[in-house]
Amino acid sequence: MEDYIEVINNSQLFAGVTEAETKSMLQCLSATTKEFVKNSYILRCGDLVSSVCLVLAGSVLLVKEDYWGNQNIVTRIQAGQIFAETYACVEGQPLGVSAVAAEKTRVLYLDVHRILSTCPTACGFHTRMIRNLMSILAYKNLIFNEKITHLSQRTTRSKLLSYLSAEAARCGSASFDIAFNRQQLADYLSVDRSAMSNELCKMRDEGLLRFARNHFELSGQ
Template sequence: MNHNLHPVFRGLTTDEYQELTSHTRIHEKEFSKGTLIFQNADLVTETGIVLTGSVHIENTDFWGNTSLLSEVGAGGVFAETYSLSHEPMMVDVVAASDCQILFMDVTFLRDSSLSGYSWHQKMLSNMLSISIHKNLTLSHRIFCTSPKTIRERLLTYLSSQSQKCGSESFEIPFNRQQMADFLNLDRSALSKELGKMRDEGFLTFHKNSFTLLHPALNESH
């Protein structure tokens, strides 16, 4: 594995990476699509780094209703907050596709005796940057699920994806059920509203590909 390809190891020299591996346990594991990697209430000390494929961070309530909180793709990191805080997991981590995960025991970050090493400082900085980015991602989901109506949630989410991609045409990382879970919506209601928006000239779509349009008439919500 080329450690420089992954944000969690950004800035580490080959020697620093080797020093890191001598102070902690790092191992790789493959998972097939749908496999539960971590689950609610697990106590973990390892952070997961996605090498290939992607994973979903999900929350399931008492009645079995699942909400999709985020997707973590190749190069992304998951469970870093739980592994550092020693708090039990409050979410499930599920393989969204066949994936390869690098697991790293991060308890070394709390070891003050290692603070003099350059690699230790770089790893602390990288983990902080990753945590900040993850907080922004969760804030984005809150922003998308705050509107009361289905259309407002769709407009907020799709507009943000368009802006992120810098184009009126883009692909989202979710199928319809996952999109509904992410936006806290019923799948059939979401699909019905998408159909209305297409008919009214707001957008066109095919599967997870969307193109946003400007309707000729004033939109009526």
């Protein structure tokens, strides 16, 4: 775990906590780690979770699966970000999505009960972590509402324009990389991959954007 202290300390969950405090808190929170190979399940829909999961290396896809195994990607979790925190905080609530390793991935598990129950000494850095967790939950609610905006668009083009506009605004630039490959983006927007690819090519030919793999550059036209 020592090899990942920098990743942990730079995460939003540990914002404002010194490296020495981080090491102390990892012991206090009964932290453990586990490694997963690409495409393996970290958590499955229906699981009961009691830990906040922090990605130390690699990335994780949160996916919603129907009865027939069709997947809809909810979001992608990068190194330094957390997942499953909402379900961990609501005791007895089965997980509504599955977490799948998008690549070789290592995950840190933090006991949510120890996070939410302050130390007997009411240490300041523990209180900061609780505030950080609340901030993350609020931010993810905003991201969820943003996705609803994308999905509420009626056409594949409108969904793409909504998503790409939001990513450009988030990056503060018309040139940016997205976290998804083509199939993952189609799943995220709940559209057919072929139709989406055709629409991207049409928009490129119309001068609205340029792209190469997961890099996009929007035009002012």
